[in-house]
Amino acid sequence: MKDYTEWKPVLDYDSQSPYLEVPSKRPWLKNRPATVPKTIKFEPIPVHAFIKRVAVEIPNNVLVHYKPTDKKYTYRELVNTADRIANALHELGVGKGDSVGVMSGNHPEFLFTFLGVLETGAAIVPINPLLKEADVTHIVRDSGNMKVIFVHRANYRTIKKTRKQVPVPHVILIASEEPKPDAITLQEFIEGKLPNPPEVDIDPMNDIATLLYTGGTTGLPKGVMLTHNNLISDVLITIYNTEETYEELLKVIGTGAMLSILPLCHSFGFLVLILAMSAGMMLVIFGSFDPSQVLEAIEYYQIETFVGVPVMYQMVINSPDFTERDISSLETAGCGSAALAPN
Numbered sequence: 001m002k003d004y005t006e007w008k009p010v011l012d013y014d015s016q017s018p019y020l021e022v023p024s025k026r027p028w029l030k031n032r033p034a035t036v037p038k039t040i041k042f043e044p045i046p047v048h049a050f051i052k053r054v055a056v057e058i059p060n061n062v063l064v065h066y067k068p069t070d071k072k073y074t075y076r077e078l079v080n081t082a083d084r085i086a087n088a089l090h091e092l093g094v095g096k097g098d099s100v101g102v103m104s105g106n107h108p109e110f111l112f113t114f115l116g117v118l119e120t121g122a123a124i125v126p127i128n129p130l131l132k133e134a135d136v137t138h139i140v141r142d143s144g145n146m147k148v149i150f151v152h153r154a155n156y157r158t159i160k161k162t163r164k165q166v167p168v169p170h171v172i173l174i175a176s177e178e179p180k181p182d183a184i185t186l187q188e189f190i191e192g193k194l195p196n197p198p199e200v201d202i203d204p205m206n207d208i209a210t211l212l213y214t215g216g217t218t219g220l221p222k223g224v225m226l227t228h229n230n231l232i233s234d235v236l237i238t239i240y241n242t243e244e245t246y247e248e249l250l251k252v253i254g255t256g257a258m259l260s261i262l263p264l265c266h267s268f269g270f271l272v273l274i275l276a277m278s279a280g281m282m283l284v285i286f287g288s289f290d291p292s293q294v295l296e297a298i299e300y301y302q303i304e305t306f307v308g309v310p311v312m313y314q315m316v317i318n319s320p321d322f323t324e325r326d327i328s329s330l331e332t333a334g335c336g337s338a339a340l341a342p343n
Helices: 027-031 047-055 075-091 108-119 133-143 153-163 186-190 228-239 246-251 267-278 291-301 310-318
Strands: 010-012 039-041 062-066 071-074 099-103 123-127 146-152 170-174 208-213 223-227 257-260 282-285 305-308 332-335
Touching: 039 228, 047 075, 047 108, 047 228, 047 267, 062 075, 062 108, 071 075, 075 108, 075 186, 099 108, 099 133, 099 153, 108 123, 108 170, 108 186, 108 267, 123 133, 133 146, 133 153, 133 223, 146 153, 153 170, 170 186, 208 228, 208 267, 223 228, 228 267, 257 267, 257 291, 257 305, 267 282, 282 291, 291 310, 305 310, 310 332
Parallel strands: 062 282, 099 123, 099 146, 123 208, 146 170, 257 282, 305 332
Antiparallel strands: 010 039, 062 071, 208 223
16 A cells, blocks of 8 residues: 555645635635635545554554443554454455445444455445344445445344345354354454455545445435545545644644544444544444433543534433533534524
């Protein structure tokens, strides 16, 4: 893989983006802080290379604290496991033009698998674990050439039924120590595999990194094709949309924590994941959304940014712990999927 050690974005505070045809019709630009660049220029870079740039600099930092088991994983473990997954997938013939499914809730192994799949050049297809068999079957068929599906043990039966409709050669169980007659565990999959990802020539501008399927509210779920460059652009826009200077942002890389409460199978949660990993943050993952646990975590980890959907805000504010916890560390908040209530 190309060496991206020296990669960095160029922040232009003077030149307006050429894609912004009539800036005067966008009144919010009048209040844009001087620290927010008008244009961000960068050499195209694969998502996994973007993340690994930081990961190799802070190998002993905690990547994720998985609250249900109170287990922590480091960035060193992320890179090692992802590289072994990539190696194992490559041996199965997975590469550019293929898709790899991941059906799981928020779980540490989702992170390892996500990075490993991208290293092969294949596109990762997150599958909502709440979907029923018909929608899952449609996604597997529609995504095309899916040779492998990683599935949480809780969703194994759904995938088993799907395979009767659409042939998927390999199924790997996440969060399971017990294999099935037609599926092996992740540990078995990478056993004996060296952390040597394949050498793949990826074109970030044109190669698909992920197929994120819509909720299917107006019909069957539709796969949204996002290139590596699409994802990196979104992350950079978010990072530098701040009143902090570039130098100040560099100082906080490898510090801080973020709550992983948005589903990783959704575009919002997926992008927050990439953002947090590229900043070397620790992700705090819960088994399910519990406002009391969220408020406790904000206080304990001194969370500075809360990102959620309106119903999460409502549940947190209505929690009896809302006035009992010290959440003064919060500086910013983000919301998506719908408008927040005015009160």
